[in-house]
Amino acid sequence: MKKMAIVLAAGQGKRMKSKLYKVLHPVCGKPMVGHVMDVVEASACERTVVIVGHGAEAVQSYLGERAEYALQAQQQGTGHAVLQAEPLLGAEEGTTIVICGDTPLVTAATVQAMLTIHETSGAAATVLTAELGDPTGYGRVIRGSDDGVQRIVEQKDCTPAEGAVKEINTGTYCFDNKKLFQALAQVTNENAQGEYYLTDVIGILQRGGERVLAHCTGDEAEAIGVNDRIALSEAERFMKERIIRGHLVNGVTVIDPSSTYIEAGVTIGADTVIYPGTLLRGNTVIGEDNIIGPQSDLTDTVTGNGVCIKHSVTDRSEVGDETTVGPYANLRPGTKLGRKCKVGDFVELKNAVLDDGSKVSHLSYVGDAKVGKDVNIGCGAITVNYDGYNKAVTEIGDGAFVGSNVNLIAPVRIGDGAYVVAGSTITQDVPENDLAIARERQVNKPGYAAKIRNRAKLKKEKKDSSS
Structure with missing residues (x-):
């Protein structure tokens, strides 16, 4: 079955109070929308449409040819945003993933699990949900007696009983593409916000006799949508922990994960030891059996095997096998060190x-x-x-x-x-x-x-x- 994706990236993000467009704010070194695109691409989507609005040129400049684009000139809700993709995708048969560009913590594994449930069941829609101890601010998922999803109610429209529900909508969905756009034509803006909610599609499909299911993720971090700097810092923390955990599983020793910062694009070989206070950024590639740190800052740096870098800064540099750097060395862009070199204290290379x-x-x-x-x-x-x-x-x-x-x-x-x-x-x-x-x-x-x-x-x- 053909797979497509619609990435919602048109919101202005006023609560960020920033000149930088919201979905371009980085989480562990990569813009949020970049993380989302990685997930979409890992899901083998044949076509991806990014809905842009405020900051459209900046988003298109960053993503380039990774996607097609549709403009939401006026922000009138998530349903209205998805509708902007109809000229591009409306005639397609298959499954469409709808995902927000400010949800960087959703994983490819979770989306794949949701896709499997959706396609094997023949559902018209499948909602990615999470159970939160404090669901304040999130739309509530209201299930029926058959455990299917009856509707999703936004926080401001909840009754007291609905507000007590702990299962929330993460904003990520799978839809039968044709049924999605047919239902969107019936969505109105008769709600507290005066907007066209994508969530209303769930109730429309359910009332039309269609099957709507939910996949509840076990990782509540995947529910985080970044709308302000507080949520951005939370996303950064969860992403950092996830990245470091991945390196630990792959045979890297991180002496103190809480004081170590590793960005999403970094690769580290087995039996390397990362000491406290170390920052690994950009497309840094660390070989095997390295000692990195303490207090080292590497950006877009490639190291061989058996390298030792202590209390030093490197930027767009290459360090050969069994070479030692530091303490207090500065390797500036264009530096290339061969095998068994020594760069000592207070040395600068450029x-x-x-x-x-x-x-x-x-x-x-x-x-x-x-x-x-x-x-x-x-x-x-x-x-x-x-x-x-x-x-x-x-x-x-x-x-x-x-x-x-x-x-x-x-x-x-x-x-x-x-x-x-x-x-x-x-x-x-x-x-x-x-x-x-x-x-x-x-x-x-x-x-x-x-x-x-x-x-x-x-x-x-x-x-x-x-x-």
Whole structure:
């Protein structure tokens, strides 16, 4: 049977009090509507229509060709929103999933279970429900004697008896597509809100003799619809716990899940240990047997196996097998480290490639550089890569040694096996296996230190006496 989906993403989200359109607010690094689209795509939907309104261009820019779009120019309720998809889907035969773009915690497994119930039973509609201890604010699911769904009543329209019902509507449904649009034509706005409710379709189908079922999820987090920052923070918490639980099941050790933040797009290999205070963001891919943290922040970073990164920040960087980073290193975009490299404390790398076995152990800046194998860059060494207008490249050959407090004025090349003496400022290429010294010859003046001290002392005494 053909499957389709309608994603409701037209609401303005005034309670968010934000310039960012509601469904684009991220939960664990991914916009809410992105999570929803992942679920829809996992359900093998052949066509997906996203209903857009406020912020339509921003939503379409984010989702691109993942969906078709229909505009709800005026927000007149969920039923009215779904009706905007009729020109695109109204003639189709099959099952249509209707899901809200602000429900990021609904899982693909739950939707698949709902689809199975719906299609095997031949129901006209199946509602995803949840039982909440406090159902305030949610539409109540009213069941009949046969345990089927008779109707869904919105909070503001509930009688006292209906308000006491704990089973609520999550806002996710499966419909027979043709019957959905036939029922929508009968929906009115005679209610407390003056809107066209999608939930009224359930009562219309039931009164027409159609079978309406419910699938109650065991995870009440799936019922969360994000309408304000409080709900956003709750969704973030539940999503974070779900993500970390998944990594734990897959063989990753997370020492303290409560102090660890891992976004939805992150991949982590088995037997990696994540220490407290660590943030893993974007499309970061961590290999096996890594030690990450404590207090490390990795964004769009790829690591090999056996890597150790402590108290450090990496962004759009690559770290090879058995390489160590930190503590207190900063790997900026374009950094690529080979196997068994060492990047130590207070080292910053930017757009720099270090081949296997090279070391930058402490207090150095290497930017716009190509560093060969087994190179040692000493403490305080700097590639001087920017003249205020243009960037220039420094090249360091295999086996070279760059001493402490060296300035390499780019563009410059240090040849294979070359040796740059500490304290040098290098402005010209150093050929292979040459020794470069670029500093003034030392001159010692016997007894002169005492003269300097006396001069300084007299100057201070004169200043003190005048004050």
